[in-house]
Amino acid sequence: xAKDKQFVKEVADMTVDFPQWYTDVVIKTELVDYGPVxxxxxxxxxxxxxxxxxxxxxxxxxxxxxxKNAYFPMLIPESYIKREAEHVEGFAPEVALVTHAGGxxxxxxxxxxxTSETIICEMYSKWMQSYRDLPILINQWANxxxxxxxxRPFLRTSEFLWQEGHTAHASEAxxxxxxxxxxxxxxxxxxxxxxxPVFTGIKTEKEKFAGAVETYGVEAMMLDGKSLQxxxxxxxxxxxxxxxxxxxxxxDGELKYAYSTSWGTSTRMIGALVMAHGDQRGLKLPPVVAxxxxxxxxxxxxxxxxxxxxxxxxxxxxxxxxxxxxxxxxASNGWKFNEWxxxxxxxxxxxxxxxxxxxxxxxxxxxxxxKTNLSLTELDKIPEILNQIQKDMLEKAREIQKDxxxxxxSIEGVLSxxxxxxxxxxxxxGCRECEEKIKTETAASARVIAPDDATGKKCAVCGxxxxxxxxxxxxx
Amino acid sequence: xAKDKQFVKEVADMTVDFPQWYTDVVIKTELVDYGPVxxxxxxxxxxxxxxxxxxxxxxxxxxxxxxKNAYFPMLIPESYIKREAEHVEGFAPEVALVTHAGGxxxxxxxxxxxTSETIICEMYSKWMQSYRDLPILINQWANxxxxxxxxRPFLRTSEFLWQEGHTAHASEAxxxxxxxxxxxxxxxxxxxxxxxPVFTGIKTEKEKFAGAVETYGVEAMMLDGKSLQxxxxxxxxxxxxxxxxxxxxxxDGELKYAYSTSWGTSTRMIGALVMAHGDQRGLKLPPVVAxxxxxxxxxxxxxxxxxxxxxxxxxxxxxxxxxxxxxxxxASNGWKFNEWxxxxxxxxxxxxxxxxxxxxxxxxxxxxxxKTNLSLTELDKIPEILNQIQKDMLEKAREIQKDxxxxxxSIEGVLSxxxxxxxxxxxxxGCRECEEKIKTETAASARVIAPDDATGKKCAVCGxxxxxxxxxxxxx
Numbered sequence: 001x002a003k004d005k006q007f008v009k010e011v012a013d014m015t016v017d018f019p020q021w022y023t024d025v026v027i028k029t030e031l032v033d034y035g036p037v038x039x040x041x042x043x044x045x046x047x048x049x050x051x052x053x054x055x056x057x058x059x060x061x062x063x064x065x066x067x068k069n070a071y072f073p074m075l076i077p078e079s080y081i082k083r084e085a086e087h088v089e090g091f092a093p094e095v096a097l098v099t100h101a102g103g104x105x106x107x108x109x110x111x112x113x114x115t116s117e118t119i120i121c122e123m124y125s126k127w128m129q130s131y132r133d134l135p136i137l138i139n140q141w142a143n144x145x146x147x148x149x150x151x152r153p154f155l156r157t158s159e160f161l162w163q164e165g166h167t168a169h170a171s172e173a174x175x176x177x178x179x180x181x182x183x184x185x186x187x188x189x190x191x192x193x194x195x196x197p198v199f200t201g202i203k204t205e206k207e208k209f210a211g212a213v214e215t216y217g218v219e220a221m222m223l224d225g226k227s228l229q230x231x232x233x234x235x236x237x238x239x240x241x242x243x244x245x246x247x248x249x250x251x252d253g254e255l256k257y258a259y260s261t262s263w264g265t266s267t268r269m270i271g272a273l274v275m276a277h278g279d280q281r282g283l284k285l286p287p288v289v290a291x292x293x294x295x296x297x298x299x300x301x302x303x304x305x306x307x308x309x310x311x312x313x314x315x316x317x318x319x320x321x322x323x324x325x326x327x328x329x330x331a332s333n334g335w336k337f338n339e340w341x342x343x344x345x346x347x348x349x350x351x352x353x354x355x356x357x358x359x360x361x362x363x364x365x366x367x368x369x370x371k372t373n374l375s376l377t378e379l380d381k382i383p384e385i386l387n388q389i390q391k392d393m394l395e396k397a398r399e400i401q402k403d404x405x406x407x408x409x410s411i412e413g414v415l416s417x418x419x420x421x422x423x424x425x426x427x428x429x430g431c432r433e434c435e436e437k438i439k440t441e442t443a444a445s446a447r448v449i450a451p452d453d454a455t456g457k458k459c460a461v462c463g464x465x466x467x468x469x470x471x472x473x474x475x476x
Numbered sequence: 477x478a479k480d481k482q483f484v485k486e487v488a489d490m491t492v493d494f495p496q497w498y499t500d501v502v503i504k505t506e507l508v509d510y511g512p513v514x515x516x517x518x519x520x521x522x523x524x525x526x527x528x529x530x531x532x533x534x535x536x537x538x539x540x541x542x543x544k545n546a547y548f549p550m551l552i553p554e555s556y557i558k559r560e561a562e563h564v565e566g567f568a569p570e571v572a573l574v575t576h577a578g579g580x581x582x583x584x585x586x587x588x589x590x591t592s593e594t595i596i597c598e599m600y601s602k603w604m605q606s607y608r609d610l611p612i613l614i615n616q617w618a619n620x621x622x623x624x625x626x627x628r629p630f631l632r633t634s635e636f637l638w639q640e641g642h643t644a645h646a647s648e649a650x651x652x653x654x655x656x657x658x659x660x661x662x663x664x665x666x667x668x669x670x671x672x673p674v675f676t677g678i679k680t681e682k683e684k685f686a687g688a689v690e691t692y693g694v695e696a697m698m699l700d701g702k703s704l705q706x707x708x709x710x711x712x713x714x715x716x717x718x719x720x721x722x723x724x725x726x727x728d729g730e731l732k733y734a735y736s737t738s739w740g741t742s743t744r745m746i747g748a749l750v751m752a753h754g755d756q757r758g759l760k761l762p763p764v765v766a767x768x769x770x771x772x773x774x775x776x777x778x779x780x781x782x783x784x785x786x787x788x789x790x791x792x793x794x795x796x797x798x799x800x801x802x803x804x805x806x807a808s809n810g811w812k813f814n815e816w817x818x819x820x821x822x823x824x825x826x827x828x829x830x831x832x833x834x835x836x837x838x839x840x841x842x843x844x845x846x847k848t849n850l851s852l853t854e855l856d857k858i859p860e861i862l863n864q865i866q867k868d869m870l871e872k873a874r875e876i877q878k879d880x881x882x883x884x885x886s887i888e889g890v891l892s893x894x895x896x897x898x899x900x901x902x903x904x905x906g907c908r909e910c911e912e913k914i915k916t917e918t919a920a921s922a923r924v925i926a927p928d929d930a931t932g933k934k935c936a937v938c939g940x941x942x943x944x945x946x947x948x949x950x951x952x
Contacts, residue, residue, distance in 0.1 A: 033599065035549040036556070037586060042599055045544035045614060052545065068521035069528065073511040073635055074619055075572075080512070096551075096577035098588070101634075102623030103569050110513060112574070112588075123509065123518055138521060143550055143619065147578030158577075159549055
C-alpha cells in the first residue's frame with residue numbers, strides 16, 4: 001500500500017529489523033527519549049500518560065485486595081544489601097553507590113535501591129509486635145536503579161519506574177497464598193488492561209530472584225517470538241525475616257519470624273505494549289491504557305462550523321468519561337491520520353462539512369482499520385466500540401500466540417523452534433547443567449515451568465526422566 | 477477536660493512544646509517514621525494517602541492549565557549543575573554524589589537531583605526547534621535529595637517527594653504570566669484543598685531560588701506563628717536557556733533563547749496540614765485530602781445487627797463517593813474515638829443498638845466537636861456536611877491568621893511581634909544589610925514582599941526611604 005510505503009521512510013520495517021522498528025516507534029511517537037547519562041531514559045508526556053493509566057488501574061486492583069501505598073527511602077545502607085547472602089550476590093554487581101553527600105565523605109556508602117526488600121523488612125521489624133499487626137500489605141511506586149551494560153528504552157535502563165509490593169504474614173500458608181494471589185492480579189491486569197495474554201508459572205532455581213525461596217514469573221510473548229519478563233511475584237519464606245530480625249509474638253505466646261513476599265512490575269510494561277500489539281504503522285494501544293482513546297480530526301477545518309462540531313464531539317465524549325482530543329494543528333489530513341496511527345490512538349473520528357450536512361461522522365478503528373459511519377446522535381455508542389476494540393485486541397494476541405508455542409525434546413528442536421519465533425515447551429530433568437546447556441546452544445532461557453504433566457517424558461538434554469515441562473524462549 | 481488530660485500522656489502539650497507536639501503527632505498517627513539513614517523518612521500508608529489525594533487534586537488543576545506529566549532521570553552529570561553560576565552556588569553544598577556504579581568508578585560523578593532545571597532544560601533544548609514547539613508545559617512527580625544537617629519529618633529531610641513544573645516560552649511576557657498563573661494555582665489549591673490561607677508575593681534577592689530572576693513564594697502561617705515556605709514559583713528568564721543552549725527559531729526567522737519558569741511544592745505540605753490545623757488531640761484533616769473522611773464506629777458491635785448496619789452505612793457513603801471506613805477492631809469505643817480524633821478524621825459516625833431502633837446515627841465533627849443525630853434515611857446529607865467542614869476549617873484558619881499579622885517599623889518591634897507568634901509587616905529600604913540585620917537580631921527572615929504601598933514609610937533598620945513592605949517571620 002502507498003500509505004505503508006510512505007510510512008517505512010520513518011519507521012524501520014518490523015519484519016526486517018524488529019529491534020530498529022522498536023526503537024523508531026518508541027522515539028518517534030514521543031513515548032521516550034534518551035537521557036544525558038548513558039542508559040537512562042526520559043519518559044515523555046505521551047509515554048508517561050500510559051504509565052499513569054497503568055498506575056490507576058493497578059491501584060484499583062491492589063486496593064481491592066487490601067494493599068495500601070507507602071513510600072520508603074531510596075538510599076539504603078550498603079551493609080543492608082549484604083545481610084541476605086543470595087541477595088547481595090544478585091544485586092551487588094549492579095548497584096550505584098553514593099559515597100559523598102553534603103560536601104563530605106560518608107562514613108558508610110549508601111546504595112540507590114535496586115529493589116527494597118532490605119529497607120522495608122527493616123521497617124516492618126519495627127512495626128510488628130504481635131500477630132495482630134499482621135498481615136502488613138504495602139506497595140510503593142518508586143524509581144529504582146540497576147546499572148546495566150546494555151540498555152534499551154523501557155526494556156532495560158539503569159533507572160526505571162516500578163511498583164514493588166511487600167507483604168509480611170504470620171504463616172507460610174498465608175504468605176504462599178499472597179504470592180499466588182498477586183501473580184493472578186498481574187495476569188488479569190495484563191489481559192484486561194494491556195490486552196496481553198501471559199504465561200505464568202514458577203521460575204527455575206537459576207532464574208529466581210536473589211533471596212527468594214520461589215519466584216513466579218509473568219512472561220509475555222512479543223511479536224518477534226521473544227519473551228519479556230513483565231512481572232514477578234516472590235515467596236521469600238523467612239529469608240529476609242531472619243536477616244532483618246522481623247519477628248512477632250504469635251497468639252500462642254511464642255516469638256516467631258514472619259513470612260514475607262514481594263512482587264513487582266515496571267515501565268517495561270510499556271515496552272511490552274509496543275512489541276505485543278504494534279504493526280508497520282507504529283503503536284496500537286489498547287483503549288484502557290491509551291492516553292488518547294479517540295482522536296477527532298476536523299476535515300477542512302477552515303470551513304464554517306467544522307472546528308465547532310469537532311469540539312462538540314470531543315466535549316460529548318469527555319462527558320462520557322472518554323479520553324478524547326481534537327487535532328486542530330495546521331497540517332494535512334493525511335499527515336494527521338498517519339501521525340495518530342503511528343501514535344496508536346484506538347479510534348479516529350473524522351468530521352467534515354459533508355459529514356455535518358449528513359449528521360454523521362466517520363469512525364476508524366486502529367486495530368483492524370475498519371471504517372464506519374456513525375450518526376452524530378449515536379456518539380454514546382463509542383464506549384461500547386472501545387470495549388470491543390479492547391476485547392478484539394486480546395483475542396488477536398491470543399491467536400498469534402496460539403500458533404507460536406511448540407514442543408521439543410531435543411536441543412536441535414529447541415533451536416529450530418526459537419528461530420521460528422516460538423516459545424518451546426521442553427521436558428527437563430531439573431538439573432542446572434541441562435538448563436545451561438540449552439541456553440548456551442540456543443540462546444533461549446527457561447522462562448517458567450509449564451503446568452503440563454512431565455510423567456514419561458525424557459529430558460531434552462540428558463535423556464533422564466523429566467521432572468518438569470519448562471517454557472524456554474529467547475528473552476528481553 | 478478528662479479526655480484532654482488522658483490524651484496528653486501520649487502527645488506533648490502544643491502550648492508548652494510545639495516542636496515535640498508536632499513530632500508526637502506525625503509519629504503516633506503513623507503518618508511517617510524515621511528511615512535508617514539519618515535525615516530520611518518513611519511515608520507510611522496514612523501519610524501517603526494524604527499525598528495521593530494532594531496529587532489527584534493538583535493533577536486536575538495542572539491539566540486544566542495545559543500542563544502534562546513526564547519523568548526525567550534522577551542522575552544528573554555533575555558538570556550540568558555547574559553551568560549556571562548561581563545555581564551551583566546554591567545547590568552544590570547539599571548534593572549527594574554517585575561516584576561508583578556497576579562495580580566501577582564513574583568517569584564523571586553524578587548528582588542525585590536536588591531539583592531538575594538543568595537536566596530538563598538540556599532535554600527541552602533538543603525538543604524545541606521552532607516557535608511552534610512552544611510553550612512546553614511539563615510537570616514531574618519525583619523524589620529529590622538535598623543533604624540537610626538538621627532534619628524533621630516532612631519539613632526538612634534529605635530525600636523528599638515533590639512536583640516540579642518546568643515550562644519554556646517564546647516570550648518574556650508569556651513566561652512571566654506562567655509564573656504568576658502557577659503561583660495562583662498553588663494559592664487556590666492551598667485554600668480550597670488544604671484549607672490553609674497563604675501569603676504570596678515576590679521573594680527578596682537574598683531568599684530567591686539559586687538561578688532565578690525572580691522567585692514568588694507561598695508562605696503558610698503555622699499555629700506557632702512561624703512561616704512554612706510551602707511552594708515557590710520561579711521566573712528564570714533566559715538564565716537556564718543560555719546555560720543549556722535552549723534556542724528556537726522564532727516566527728521572524730531569528731534564532732532566540734527561550735524563557736523558562738519552574739514551580740514546586742512538596743511533602744512539606746503534609747507538615748503544613750499538621751501545624752495549621754492540629755490541636756491538643758492531634759491531627760485535624762480537611763475533608764478534601766483526608767484519607768478517611770468518615771469513620772464509622774459500631775457501638776456494642778457484638779450485638780445483633782450492629783456490624784451489619786455499620787457496614788451498610790459505609791457502603792452507602794462509599795457509593796456517594798466518600799472515603800468511609802468502619803473500625804471493627806476489638807477495642808473500647810473510647811479508645812477508638814481518641815484514636816480517630818488523633819488521626820484527624822473529619823467526621824465520626826456512631827451507630828449502636830439504640831440508634832438502630834430509633835433509625836438514627838450520631839454524627840460528630842472533628843473540627844468543632846459538634847454532635848448531632850442524623851436519620852439513617854438522610855445519609856446523603858453527609859457530602860454537604862463534609863463541604864461545610866472544609867469551608868469552616870478555612871474560615872477558622874483565616875480568623876487565627878487575621879490577628880497574627882502586625883506592623884513594626886523598628887527591630888525591637890519586629891522581635892516583639894515574632895515572639896508574640898506573629899508575622900510582621902516591615903518597611904524596608906531594599907538593601908541586603910538591613911534584611912540581614914533583622915534576621916540576625918530577631919531570627920525572622922523576609923518571607924515575601926507584601927502588596928502594600930511603601931510610600932512615605934522609612935526602613936525599620938536604617939531609617940532611609942522604604943522601597944517595600946515585607947512580611948518577616950521566623951520560618952521552618
